[in-house]
Amino acid sequence: MPATPPGSGGFSKTRTVLLSAGWALVAGLAASLCATLVMGLLRLLAGIPTPVELFGDFVLKHIDVGTFIRLLKLTNNSKAVPLGQALLGMIAIGTVLGWLYALLVRIKLPARGYRPGRWEWVVGLAFALAMALVATILFWNETPQNFMGWPYTPARVLTILALLLDFVVYGLVLCLGYRFLLPKQPEATTDMAVAQRRQLLARGGVVALGVGAGLGTFGAIQKYLSDYTVYDGMKTAFPKHIVHPITPNNEHYVVTQNPVDPDPDIALWRLELTGLLNKPGSYTYDELQKLPSISRAITLECIANGENDHLIGNAIWHGVPLRTLVEQHGGAQADARYIAFYCIDGFNTTLPLKEVLEADPLLAWNMNGEVLPRRHGYPLRILIPGRYGEENPKWLTRIDFSPDFVNGLYSAQGWYNGILHTMSRIDLPYQDLVIRAGDVVPMTGIAFAGNRGIKRVEVSTDAGNTWKDTTLEPATSKDSWVFWKSSWQPIHAGDYTLMVRATDGTGEVQTTRRQGTVPNGATGFARVKITVH
Numbered sequence: 178m179p180a181t182p183p184g185s186g187g188f189s190k191t192r193t194v195l196l197s198a199g200w201a202l203v204a205g206l207a208a209s210l211c212a213t214l215v216m217g218l219l220r221l222l223a224g225i226p227t228p229v230e231l232f233g234d235f236v237l238k239h240i241d242v243g244t245f246i247r248l249l250k251l252t253n254n255s256k257a258v259p260l261g262q263a264l265l266g267m268i269a270i271g272t273v274l275g276w277l278y279a280l281l282v283r284i285k286l287p288a289r290g291y292r293p294g295r296w297e298w299v300v301g302l303a304f305a306l307a308m309a310l311v312a313t314i315l316f317w318n319e320t321p322q323n324f325m326g327w328p329y330t331p332a333r334v335l336t337i338l339a340l341l342l343d344f345v346v347y348g349l350v351l352c353l354g355y356r357f358l359l360p361k362q363p364e365a366t367t368d369m370a371v372a373q374r375r376q377l378l379a380r381g382g383v384v385a386l387g388v389g390a391g392l393g394t395f396g397a398i399q400k401y402l403s404d405y406t407v408y409d410g411m412k413t414a415f416p417k418h419i420v421h422p423i424t425p426n427n428e429h430y431v432v433t434q435n436p437v438d439p440d441p442d443i444a445l446w447r448l449e450l451t452g453l454l455n456k457p458g459s460y461t462y463d464e465l466q467k468l469p470s471i472s473r474a475i476t477l478e479c480i481a482n483g484e485n486d487h488l489i490g491n492a493i494w495h496g497v498p499l500r501t502l503v504e505q506h507g508g509a510q511a512d513a514r515y516i517a518f519y520c521i522d523g524f525n526t527t528l529p530l531k532e533v534l535e536a537d538p539l540l541a542w543n544m545n546g547e548v549l550p551r552r553h554g555y556p557l558r559i560l561i562p563g564r565y566g567e568e569n570p571k572w573l574t575r576i577d578f579s580p581d582f583v584n585g586l587y588s589a590q591g592w593y594n595g596i597l598h599t600m601s602r603i604d605l606p607y608q609d610l611v612i613r614a615g616d617v618v619p620m621t622g623i624a625f626a627g628n629r630g631i632k633r634v635e636v637s638t639d640a641g642n643t644w645k646d647t648t649l650e651p652a653t654s655k656d657s658w659v660f661w662k663s664s665w666q667p668i669h670a671g672d673y674t675l676m677v678r679a680t681d682g683t684g685e686v687q688t689t690r691r692q693g694t695v696p697n698g699a700t701g702f703a704r705v706k707i708t709v710h
C-alpha cells in the first residue's frame with residue numbers, strides 16, 4: 178500500500194494558501210450568516226437582545242453628548258443605519274476570522290475526508306467560547322434586558338446563553354463548512370467521478386446553507402424593522418395651535434432609546450424591589466394592581482425640549498405612590514443613599530433616594546384612564562416630579578436601593594441630571610399669525626417648574642423692557658404645567674419681540690441666562706417675533 182494515495186502528492190505552497198484562504202472566507206461568511214439568523218430568531222421569538230443591539234447600547238454609554246448629538250444628526254434613520262452598519266461589520270469580522278481559523282487548523286491540501294479532525298473541533302469550539310466570553314464581559318452591563326419582559330437576572334442568564342448559542346453555531350458551521358469546502362484527496366476505493374460529485378454537493382451544501390441563512394436573516398430584519406420606533410422624538414401634537422391641559426395618549430410626545438420597543442408578556446414580567454430595603458420583594462402585574470393606588474396629573478418634559486417646543490406633555494397617571502410601596506416593605510435601610518431603576522429595555526437611572534421620596538413619585542400602570550400604552554412603558558413606568566423625562570424610566574422591572582450611584586445611558590453621556598429648570602412657552606400668538614395694528618391679540622401659553630409649581634407668569638411685548646402679569650389657570654395638580662392668559666393690542670405696525678418669564682412656587686424667577694438643550698437643558702426666556710401690519 179502506498180504511503181499516499183495516487184495523485185495526491187500535495188498542493189504547492191501557493192496553491193494551498195490561496196485555496197485555504199478562499200474557502201476559509203466562504204466558510205466564515207456562511208458561519209456568520211447562520212449565527213446572524215440565530216440571533217434574529219432569538220430576538221423575534223424570545224425578546225433576547227442581539228449582539229448588535231448590545232453593542233449599540235454599549236457604544237451609546239461610552240460616547241459623550243456631543244458625539245451623540247452629532248451621530249443623531251448624521252442620518253434621519255439614526256438607529257437603523259448605525260445598527261445596520263454594526264451588523265455588516267460583525268458579519269465582515271466573522272468572515273475574516275475564517276482566515277485565523279484556517280491558520281490555526283493548518284489543513285494540508287488536498288484534505289483527507291469530510292470529517293473535521295479533533296483539533297479542528299477544538300479550534301472551532303474555542304472560537305465560540307472566546308467570542309461568547311468577550312461579548313459577555315464587554316456587554317455585561319447590557320445583558321439584563323429582555324424585550325419579552327423577563328426580569329433582571331433571568332434576562333441576563335438568557336442573554337448570555339443566547340450569546341453562547343450564537344457563537345457555537347458560528348464555530349460549528351465554520352469548522353464543518355471549511356472541511357466540506359476544501360479540495361479532497363481522491364480515495365483509493367472510489368472512482369473520480371463519484372468523488373467529484375460528492376465534492377460539488379458538499380460545496381453546494383455549504384453555499385446553500387449560507388444563502389438560506391442570509392435570506393432568513395433578511396426576513397428577520399424585515400420583521401424587526403416592521404416594528405421600528407418611528408415615533409421616537411414625536412412631539413406633543415397641538416392641532417390648530419390649541420394645547421390641551423391634559424394631553425391625549427396618542428398626542429403625547431415620545432422618546433425612546435430603542436430601535437424596537439419592548440413588547441412584554443405580562444406572565445413573565447415582575448416588579449422587583451431589591452437592595453437595601455428592609456423587606457425586599459417582587460410583584461406580578463396583578464399583585465401590583467392590588468396595592469393602594471391613586472391618580473395624579475404629572476407633566477413630563479424631555480431635557481431636549483427647546484424654546485417654544487413641544488417635547489412636553491401632561492397626563493393623568495394612575496398607580497401606586499413609591500412612598501406607599503417603600504412603606505409596605507419596611508422602609509429603606511440607613512445606608513441606602515441612592516435609588517436605581519432598571520428597565521427591561523436595558524435602560525437604567527440612579528437618583529438620590531431622599532430627594533426622590535420627597536418628590537412623591539408615582540409608579541403608573543394607567544395613563545389617562547387607559548392601560549399604559551406600549552410606547553409609554555407598558556406595563557409599568559415611574560413618574561418622578563421635578564426631574565426631566567430621561568429620569569422617568571419606562572418598562573420598569575427593578576427598583577434597587579443602593580449605597581452607590583449607578584451610571585445610566587444619559588448620565589454616562591454627560592447630560593445634566595439635576596432638578597429640572599423652570600420653563601415657560603408662548604403658544605399664541607405664533608410667528609406666522611397675521612396681525613394688524615389695532616387688533617386685540619390673545620396671548621396664551623404654558624409654564625412648568627416640576628414639583629415646585631408656578632406662582633406667576635409675566636409677558637413682555639417689547640423684548641423684555643416692560644413686563645405685565647398674566648392670568649393663571651388652576652394647575653391640574655401640584656406637579657403639572659399651568660396655562661397662562663393675557664392679551665395684547667399693538668397700536669403701531671412694526672416688528673415686535675414677545676417674551677415670557679415664569680416664577681416658580683419657591684419665588685425664584687426663571688433665569689435670563691440663555692442656553693440650548695444640550696447638555697444641561699434649555700434656559701432663558703422664550704421669544705416670539707411678530708410683524709404687525
Ligand SMILES: Nc1nc2c(c(=O)[nH]1)N[C@H]1C(S)=C(S)[C@@H](COP(=O)(O)O)O[C@H]1N2
Pocket residue numbers: 429430431432433434435477478479480520521522524552553554565566567568569570571572573
Ligand atoms: N426604559 C426607558 N425609559 C425611558 C426612556 C427609554 O428610552 N427607555 N426614555 C426616557 C426619556 S429620554 C424621556 S424624555 C421619557 C419620555 O417618556 P414618554 O415617551 O412617555 O413621553 O422617557 C424616559 N424613560
Ligand SMILES: [Mo]
Pocket residue numbers: 432478479480481566567
Ligand atoms: Mo428625554
